[in-house]
Amino acid sequence: MKTDDKARENKFDFKLLLFLIPLLIGIITAALVPRPVIGIIQIRDEIDNKMSIRVLNEIEYARSHPEVKAVVLIIDSPGGTINDTELIYMELLKLRETKPVVTMVEGLSASGSFYLAMGTDYIVSNPSARIGNVGVIGTLPSSPMVLEETISTGPYKLFGNQRENYTRYIELIKESFYQVVENGRRESLKLSKEEILRGELYPASEAVKDGLIDEVAPQSRAMEKAAQLAHISHYSMTNLTEAVAFEEKEEESSFFLLDENGVSTGYPRESGVYLLYIPDYGSEMP
């Protein structure tokens, strides 16, 4: 009798174990299913080489980490150089092949930073933000010349090309900028090409009506939208700048030209081609 009872107890224990062990293993294994993360990339300054290196690192992190299921690009920037803007834009498109990217415009998404917004799935904006300024600015290079102490091997070796070609180069970038807008907004876009290329900055509410952005809403809405596009819930958020722990080199010189008090003038320090919005251009040109 005792033997039967003992056997029955063992059988019960065995059955319990048979259920508990897989459950425990299942629980442990389930822990390997990552909690989804929305990565945050911040573009809050001029888009220059320093920023592009940082952002490209963050995009690469988002792409290579499976727990990062979506990215929110927080923008408050006047734009910057064409090269750095294009680099980031192309990588954003590549990232979107696997993960959605949503833009949150906090204050200003002008020129180059608007270019970047066009590379994302959805654009949310603060009500008071300003959006647009599609276009290019550049300063013509010097007229061709020869220098006594500098020997070059062709008429354009020193200056690249004719000054007039530079105008067409800028026009070419403008056309590609328009295509970026057209591809980014598609049927949402209500403005004609000519209207867009006027280079106007629009208040967020008008930008929504014109189809330049999708929604005026708080930042949390951008997160929700990113989660919605990524089909995730109960996510966490990670600032990818901290995650990447990118060590920025001490910048010796500012992107912007500084005045005698060390305050930014808003004008680029170096001449070149920019997707940049310069507030009140011309009034205090250095």
Next chain:
Amino acid sequence: MKAKYILIAIGLFLIPIVARTIWYYNGIYTPSESLQTPDFLGLEIATPELSTSVVSTKSETGASGVVLFDLAHSNQYQITEIEVLIDDLKNRGAEIAILDENEDLSMLLKGASAFVSIAPTMDFSEEEIQTVQNFVERGGRLLVIADPTRSTSEYVSSRSESVRVANTLLEPYQLTFRDDYAYNVYDHEGNFRNIILHPTVKSELTANVSELVFYSARSLSSYETNLIAGDENTLSSLTDSGEDLCLAALSGKNVLAIGDFTFLSSPYYQVSDNAQFITNISRFLISSDRQKTFADLPFLFSQPIGILLDEGITIDQDLLDRISELKDLYGQKDLSVEILEEDDEEFDLILLGLLPANETVMEYLEGFDIQFGSQPRNTAVPQVAPAETAEELDERAEETAQPTATSTPAQTQPVLQYGQVSIGGIGQVSQDDFGFILLKSENDRTILILLSDNQDGLIDLLTMLSYGDLDSCYIESNIALCEQNNYGWNPTPTPYTEIEEILEATPAPTSEGG
């Protein structure tokens, strides 16, 4: 039974995994369809067609004149930037003069056929504006260019906006530059501010021009002839509206305003018909039908000067000294001066004639309303009565109606007294009191006739000519009366009251400064 347990175990294993997955993940992300990059390779910006017009390289004879370029008003350009226009003018025989800061505009305009002011940023004085206005009234041509990219001077403390300064010159001619730039976002040459334009009227300035490209241009508000305009998409930055925006306009025959400078410079002059337009502008600047007046003294002449002496004039040292002074003066303008044995139409002419005028001198006086009250030395000069009053005309009409009442002119009309000179619009003066300088242009030459009743008087007139100063003379149109007396010419510049006492003229004369 065993299988049942295994299934339950697997189920229990999966439950937490599935639960966690469902907790976090609701589906699978599918990329947007709009993941397209711009068609970078397909982008192309058309380059403009170069002009087929070639600016003239051959020297053209027949045309001449001085074109004065303003560099005295902190003008935002350099002469080297407009060498295409300069070369074309030179090839047409024009002389290029520069108005620098320390030079007198009125003096340089004396010999000029056109005045060109490009992007001035320092104010013109009231006197200068009046001088230019007088110049234009005499037939001189004025070209004013304002360009939004050449708007202010960086170096002059008293700088002004070019558009405002340029408008002070254009104000009398119903032309005003707007403080804007014109643009076209639909159809342009490489950039929205490089606008494509077309002539709106047929004129010498738009001959052979079908399309122009201006590179950043101001529009004009004009009540005159609009020469060049944009299409309906060419808008003013001031209002973002347009409709036949005027970019170049002509007021009357002599005042041209253009809203762009860049098209004159290299390489932009090569685009479309810009070079042809520059050629037309060049023609415009030197083809004025400018009437020389005494205000142009001493720069009345534009070709070699011949001096023709009347019979009875002896070539003495005094005369040669004066002619030598004239040679020095006009030598500075590369004009030769020489004494002619007989008239030569290749020369501008200074004729020295003694009064009473002989037949030869009288031929040159054709066209002037001037009569001499004496028998000429050759007795061939007709005597003409002074202007008739209305009563006299009525009386003569009655006489004509009564053919029987014949009478000789001498009996019915007062004969001009010996030594009296009758000048239309002035009246009678004594040739003893005055020497006369008469100016006319015919057959593309300038003829200046100096008349006095003695050789010393003629020499004094030549002296005044070499000084270019007729302040002591009374000037009516193209006739100058210069007072003389036993002590020579009156040097004071206020002869008018004295002259008026002498003159018997009824109309109040107007004077023109020399």
